[in-house]
Amino acid sequence: MVSRIISNWQPYCIEENCIGIGSTRKVYRVDEFVIKVHLHPIGYKQSLNEIEIYEYMKARNVSDLLAEMVYVNEDICIQRYYENLELKNNQTYELNVVEDCRIPPKLKALLRELDQRFDSFDLKDSSNFGLDAEGHLVLIDFGMTKSLYETEWVPLAEAGKLPQIYFEKCRVCGIEKELRMYGQKDKDRRCYDCGKQ
Template identity: 55%
Template sequence: MLKELSENWNKYCREENFIGIGSTRKVFRVDEYVIKLHLHILGYEQSKNELHIYRAMAEKGLHELFAKVYYVDEIISIQKYYQPLELKNHQSFELDKNDEAQLLPNLYEEVLDLLDKDFDCFDLKDSSNYGMNKQGKLTFIDYGMSKSLYTNSWVPLAEAGIIPQIDFDVCRICERKRELRMYGDHDQDKRCYSCGKE
């Protein structure tokens, strides 16, 4: 199946398989896999970082806390699928180790520290970066953004309106408060993804 997905990914990256979108990657589910389609070169850099981190964590025996990365090229990456955490009020939220204590796997704090010190990882407390494993514990599913990549590449591109920032506001079409993809300070098109703004 992995060979089929990597060679014929465009056959599977269709709206009926769509499960999420960020500023640099769009995600599609196919059975127990996800295909992350790189929307920008930064998405490719994030996917390469995830592959590197997964392999390093596997060497330390910590790979069970991470979605396995099976394949990465310039266009896509393929990972194991995990059920994403539910949104609160249609948006992601920052994890609180007291509120979500029952969801945290063993060694969670140690792994966060490793990701910070050894891999320069950024934004790892946002709920959108996690899925749930079969034991009901959090699993890292989006862990490829580094502080240096964010500061040196993502921020200038977002400020220039080349890649979107995520804002939480009322969509002018469905009139629901949702996460909106906004391209720079002068973008006035307040539509959510469901109402047609990619």
């Protein structure tokens, strides 16, 4: 299955299969895998970081806490699929690493190591976690680093070249949800479901 996806991934990347979009990658589900399409070179750097981290943790027998990384090239990343955490009031939220009973000590230790060894960024955002078949948390998006965020992502977001996420009412469907906004001059208050990429 993976080799078939790698050799011909574009037909799988249709709106019916889309399960998420960030500022640098768009995610499509294909059976038990996801294809993360790199929308920007930063997305490719994130995927390279993810495969490096996954291989490092696999050698230390803690890769079960991370989404299995299968393949990366300049266009895409293939990863094992995990069910997304539910939104709260149509938005993601910050996990309370200290109090959340879904975060076992082993995962807390992994998050600390990712922060200290790999300069990982935004490890508490619920959108970066999925659930395995037993309902345990698995980190599915772990490639952004603090330095990559500060030196590359922030300047592009401030210039309106990469979207930032704002929680506002969509002008089309009228639902308060996360909107992708491109700099301060962007007045298009539509959500992704209503057509704004």
